[in-house]
Amino acid sequence: MKLAWQNIIHDRSRFSVTVLGVCFAVFLMIFQGSLLAGFLRAASRLIDASDSDIWITARGVQAFEFGTTLESRVREMAAGVPGVVETGRVCMAFAVYRTPNGTQQVVALVGADPNIGSRFPVPNMLESAGETSPDAVLYDVSDRKQMQVSSLPAEVEINRHRASIEREIEGYGAFLGVPFLFTSYRNAAHFMGFRSEDAMYILLRVGNGYPVADVQQNLRQRLPEIDVLTQSEFAHKSRMYWTMKTGAGGAILTAAVLAFLIGLVVVSQTIYANTMENIEEYATLKALGASQTFVARIVLSQALICGVLGSILGLIAAIPSVGYAKSLIPWIYSPWWLPAVMVVPSLVMCALASIASVRSALTVEPGRVFRA
Amino acid sequence: MPDNFLSVEGASVSFGKGDARVRALQNVSLAFERGTLSLVMGPSGSGKTTLLSMLGCLLSPDEGTVFVDGAAVNQLTEPEKTAIRQKKISFVFQAFRLFHSMNALDNVAIGFEIREPGEARRMEMARDLLLQFGLGDKLQQEPKELSPGEKQRVAIARALAGNPPILLADEPTASLDAEAGRNICEILRKQADEHGRTVVVVSHDPRWRKFAHRTVILRDGQVQRMVTKS
Numbered sequence: 001m002k003l004a005w006q007n008i009i010h011d012r013s014r015f016s017v018t019v020l021g022v023c024f025a026v027f028l029m030i031f032q033g034s035l036l037a038g039f040l041r042a043a044s045r046l047i048d049a050s051d052s053d054i055w056i057t058a059r060g061v062q063a064f065e066f067g068t069t070l071e072s073r074v075r076e077m078a079a080g081v082p083g084v085v086e087t088g089r090v091c092m093a094f095a096v097y098r099t100p101n102g103t104q105q106v107v108a109l110v111g112a113d114p115n116i117g118s119r120f121p122v123p124n125m126l127e128s129a130g131e132t133s134p135d136a137v138l139y140d141v142s143d144r145k146q147m148q149v150s151s152l153p154a155e156v157e158i159n160r161h162r163a164s165i166e167r168e169i170e171g172y173g174a175f176l177g178v179p180f181l182f183t184s185y186r187n188a189a190h191f192m193g194f195r196s197e198d199a200m201y202i203l204l205r206v207g208n209g210y211p212v213a214d215v216q217q218n219l220r221q222r223l224p225e226i227d228v229l230t231q232s233e234f235a236h237k238s239r240m241y242w243t244m245k246t247g248a249g250g251a252i253l254t255a256a257v258l259a260f261l262i263g264l265v266v267v268s269q270t271i272y273a274n275t276m277e278n279i280e281e282y283a284t285l286k287a288l289g290a291s292q293t294f295v296a297r298i299v300l301s302q303a304l305i306c307g308v309l310g311s312i313l314g315l316i317a318a319i320p321s322v323g324y325a326k327s328l329i330p331w332i333y334s335p336w337w338l339p340a341v342m343v344v345p346s347l348v349m350c351a352l353a354s355i356a357s358v359r360s361a362l363t364v365e366p367g368r369v370f371r372a
Numbered sequence: 373m374p375d376n377f378l379s380v381e382g383a384s385v386s387f388g389k390g391d392a393r394v395r396a397l398q399n400v401s402l403a404f405e406r407g408t409l410s411l412v413m414g415p416s417g418s419g420k421t422t423l424l425s426m427l428g429c430l431l432s433p434d435e436g437t438v439f440v441d442g443a444a445v446n447q448l449t450e451p452e453k454t455a456i457r458q459k460k461i462s463f464v465f466q467a468f469r470l471f472h473s474m475n476a477l478d479n480v481a482i483g484f485e486i487r488e489p490g491e492a493r494r495m496e497m498a499r500d501l502l503l504q505f506g507l508g509d510k511l512q513q514e515p516k517e518l519s520p521g522e523k524q525r526v527a528i529a530r531a532l533a534g535n536p537p538i539l540l541a542d543e544p545t546a547s548l549d550a551e552a553g554r555n556i557c558e559i560l561r562k563q564a565d566e567h568g569r570t571v572v573v574v575s576h577d578p579r580w581r582k583f584a585h586r587t588v589i590l591r592d593g594q595v596q597r598m599v600t601k602s
Contacts, residue, residue, distance in 0.1 A: 002478055003471055010473035284469040287430060288530075289458030290486045291451070367430040369469055370421045370542050 004301035007278055015306070018270040022310020023317065025263025026346045030318035030339050031325070032256035036249060038333035042175040043242035044235035045331075046110065051117035052088065052203035053212045054219065055234040057227045062241040064201075064234075065108065065176065067092055072197035074223060081218050083210030088116040089185050091200035093192045097181065098157035099148035107181045108174075109158060111188020116203050121169050121182040135187040136166035140180060142173035142330035158191045173330030260349055263310075268353035271303050275357035279364050286366035299358045300351060307350030311343045376439035378427060378538055378570050379403035383436035385422050385593075396422040397433070398593040406537070409564040409571040411584035418590040420574040421542060427572060428461050428540050429453040440538070458487055462531035464560075466543035468523040470515040470530070476502060476522075477511040480529045487534025494533075501529040505559065521552025528559055539563055541573045545580070557583040 008015045041048075046064050047055065056078060058068045069091075079087050090112045097107040112122045123136035137158070139147050149156070153166040158181065165181075172180050189196055206215045212230055219228040229237065243249025275282070282295055322334045385397040397419040404410050404427075412420050425431035426438050432446040439445070440456055448456070462483075463469075470479050477498055484494035491497065502511055505525040515523055524544060531539060541560060545553035561583040563569045573580055581587060589597040 003474060003482060006471070006473035006478070278472075280469065281471050284465075284471075285482075285486065286454070287428070287457065287463055287469075288483065288486050289454055289456075289461070291454055291458070294486065365430075367425050369463065369465055370425060 001298065001301045003281075004298045005305060007274060007281075007298075008302045008305060011274065011277075014270050014274060018267055018306040019310045019313065021266025021270070022263050022307055022346055022350065023313035025259045025266075025349065026311045026314025026342060027318045027321070028259030028262075029256050029342045029345060030314065030334070031322060032252050032259060033338050033342060034318075034322045034325075034332050034334035035329070036243070036252045036256070037335055037338060038329070038331045039249060039252060040239050040243060041333050042331035043239045045172065045175070046090075046092075046120070047231060047235040047238060049117055049119040049121070050088075050090070050112075050203055050231065051119070051205070052231055053206040054084075054204040054216055055229050055231060056202040056204065056219070056223070057229065057234065058200075059225060059227055061227060062245065063238040065092060067200040069194065069198045069200055070202060070226065072195070072199070074226060075199055075202050077222055078202055078204055078219060081215060081222060083206050083215040083218070084204050085207040086115060086205040088113040088203040088205075089199040089201065090116060090120075090203060091185065091188050091192065091194065093188075093200075094178065095159045095181075095191055097147075097179075098160075100150070100154055100156060101148060103148060105146055105148075106178055107158070108176065108178050109181050109183070109188055109191060111183050111185040111192075113185045121172050123166070123182070123184060133164065133166065135164070135184055137163045137187070138167045138169050138182040139165060140173040140330065141168045141170050142327075143179035144168065146174075146179050159193070161191050163187075163191070175331055260345060263346065264349050264353050267303060267306060267350050268356060271299070271306070271350075271354050272357045272360070274302065275299055275360055279360065280368070282361040283364045283366050283368050286364065287369045292362050295361050296358045299361050300354050303350040303354035303357070304347060307347045310350075311346045314346070315339050315343070376403070376442050377406050378441075378572070379439045380423070380426060380433070381437045381439070383423075383426060383433040383438060385419070385426065385431065385433050395593050397426075399436070400590075400593070400595055401436075402588060402595065404570050404572055406570050407564055407568040408585040409561050409573065409583060411580045411587045412572060412574045412590060413576065413580075413587060414590035414596070417592075419593040420590055422593075423590065424540050424542055424572065424574050427538075428463060429456050459534075460536055461538045461540060462534075462536040464524070464527055464531050464539065464541035464544045466546045468515070468520075468527045468547075470523055470527055472515055475512045475514050476507060476518065476526045479515070479526055480533055483530040483533025487536070498529070498533065501532060502526065505529050519552070520547050521549070521555060524548060524552070524556050525559070528556070532563070537569055539569050539571045541571065541575075543575050543577070544573060545575065545577050550579075553577065553579055 058070055061067050075087055092110045095107055095109040097105045112120055114122055121138055149165055153164050156163050156165055206212050216228050285295055325332050381401050383397055383400045386393055386395045388394050414420050429445050437444045441460055480498035480501055481494045484491055484497055545556050560571050564571045586600040
């Protein structure tokens with residue numbers, strides 16, 4: 001396959017354009033993939049952070065951010081269903097936050113009971129119980145600028161109620177462009193003006209020996225006017241809402257597909273031009289007895305060499321760029337496998353890009369070698 | 373009695389259709405013996421290159437039969453013809469047809485890669501061939517750095533990779549000066565005499581006459597005359 005390598009490096013400018021085209025495509029695919037992965041994760045992050053088996057929501061709630069209040073009897077009825085061993089409440093509403101220096105800011109206020117899961121960011125969960133007061137308010141470190149808090153604890157106002165911000169957390173930055181504030185359920189209900197017995201989401205833990213599906217079915221029969229979803233169902237629903245129904249995921253995916261297509265066009269153009277420039281050499285190879293496989297392998301190898309080199313450069317460019325983007329887009333997330341997986345579409349892209357070139361090389365008449 | 377090692381029987385080839393139809397070869401029968409150098413001459417358009425293409429399994433006659441090593445090749449599939457070229461036939465071209473991005477050594481090595489894909493020593497064998505042709509100091513030179521005579525010697529070395537028994541040369545000296553041309557004539561004659569190859573040279577170049585065992589004159593697609601040296 002030395003011929004494949006020699007042919008592509010012989011025209012360095014064309015080779016560079018091809019590799020840069022693949023690099024650009026891979027970079028964009030990884031970046032867009034990280035946006036999509038982060039978006040999907042952020043869309044269900046709070047649902048995933050709970051340890052509950054079942055979420056009860058008002059009928060038709062599409063995502064965590066759009067809950068509405070449930071009657072207090074729902075919690076009582078749910079608690080009476082066989083298999084339900086524990087109930088908890090979560091609420092979320094937009095609120096007006098007034099910074100210590102008087103600036104106003106809209107925030108998404110989340111309140112939760114302490115028993116819904118150790119990963120859920122509430123002040124009185126076990127891990128941080130000793131460090132913060134039960135009614136403390138927490139915010140994500142990525143939202144520090146918007147919070148305008150110079151030191152902790154800080155006294156602020158939420159919906160004209162006094163609140164104490166006591167701690168920064170990580171991993172729960174603004175998803176809607178509005179910072180999240182986390183506090184106890186009781187505190188949040190107070191800020192939001194809820195009755196303490198109301199809830200927005202009721203979370204249930206199912207005891208050992210009770211199949212979650214059976215408990216869910218039982219709950220649906222007893223509470224037909226509301227939605228009863230397993231944790232994974234609600235997380236999926238929330239992700240689908242944010243990615244599909246809002247079109248945000250489609251836009252991110254479209255950009256990734258466009259990156260793929262741009263790479264495809266760049267690589268196919270350059271590989272095709274290279275093949276046509278050397279078409280007499282392919283005719284010579286065939287005249288000398290080279291099989292179709294041998295000829296196809298040379299063209300395909302050229303495309304794949306460009307694909308591999310472009311992918312390596314794309315990875316080198318994308319990984320630090322995604323890291324830097326985290327400071328601007330806190331929810332962007334690149335799973336460890338994403339860059340590696342993105343090499344596959346880039347190689348597929350190069351293989352597809354070489355189809356026209358392979359056809360040209362395979363169909364060239366070897367008899368043309370006699371033309372001077 | 374010809375052994376059909378390399379021959380054509382009653383071969384006719386036409387190009388084009390209707391009024392534009394041209395009969396390149398008409399009922400040509402020729403046999404080329406092992407270990408001989410045959411020269412095919414004739415004016416332009418007499419069918420020399422068409423004959424060479426047929427002998428090289430690159431073109432099938434409309435009528436008649438082409439035999440290579442006893443097999444009627446015009447009844448074979450394209451992959452089978454490719455396999456015959458791979459094992460038995462090689463070419464030398466007027467335009468050299470070297471791979472422009474590769475050096476002389478790699479140009480010859482690719483001949484081995486095609487004909488003896490499993491051969492691990494192909495670089496050494498390619499080097500040996502180039503040394504035989506006095507190109508030991510040109511191994512790393514690209515075609516653009518070689519003189520026409522050197523290019524043609526590299527092309528012959530590539531053609532001989534894998535030891536094919538048939539060598540077909542199309543105007544191999546047309547682009548060469550007198551000395552380089554004579555050198556190529558000697559090399560190809562030696563291939564017939566010392567290595568038992570069947571060499572067919574198509575050329576306008578009269579220098580070839582004294583190197584050929586037999587000269588075939590084509591005119592208007594037919595064999596006009598054959599001269600065999602005693």
